[in-house]
Amino acid sequence: MRFFKLPILVSVLFFGMVCAQETSKPLPEETAIYTSTNIPNFPDGGINRFRQLVVSKIKYNRIDPFQHLPAEQARELRYLVLERRPVPKTILESSLNFIVEVDGTLSEISAKGENSSFNKEIERVVKSVKTRWIFEEGEGKKMRTPMRMPIKMIIEG
Known part of the structure; x- marks a missing residue:
């Protein structure tokens, strides 16, 4: 009888530990990200105005248009640029992701x-x-809103 009590006691303690784990708590409402029909607008022209503003502030001398190409091909194209010879057009693409906060600022910016x-x-x-x-007023509650904007730049030489 003594040998039966020990395995039963061990199994009760083991299952008590396994089943007594904490459940995850939901995120506070102010940090949760929702999708909504109340999409924020950029002042004076919406998303197109924001896109124009981004393009106007880009400093092109900070961009290496051949960085994503294989090393040998990039070296040949850089040589053509130095020799002031025609270079085939290069297409740079990026996906810009950010979150518009409730107060209208941007966070978690990544490209x-x-x-x-x-x-x-x-x-x-x-x-x-x-x-x-x-945010448009009268359409419900303001929420953190994720935004995605594809950006494409064509460099012709």
């Missing part, structure tokens, strides 16, 4: 694409924009 110098420049420009986004 993803093949060319890291282009991505860094886009992130720098968006972080420098101080104009706040505006």
Whole structure:
């Protein structure tokens, strides 16, 4: 009988530990991200005005247009540029992701694409924009809103 009590006691203690784990708590409402029909607008022209502002602030000398290419091909194209010879057009693409906070500021700004110098420049420009986004009034509660904007730049030489 003594040998039966010990395994039963051990199994009760083991299952008590396994089943007594904490459940995860939901995020506080102010930090949760929702999708909503109440999409924020950029003042004086909406998303197109924001896109124009980003493009106007890009410093093109900070971007290496051949960085995403294989080393040999990039070297040949840089040589053509130095010799002032025609260079085939280069297309740089990036996906800009950010969150519009309840107060209209931007957070979690990230750009993803093949060319890291282009991505860094886009992130720098968006972080420098101080104009706040505006939520439409009367359409419900203001919420943190994720935004995604594809950006494409064609460089012709």
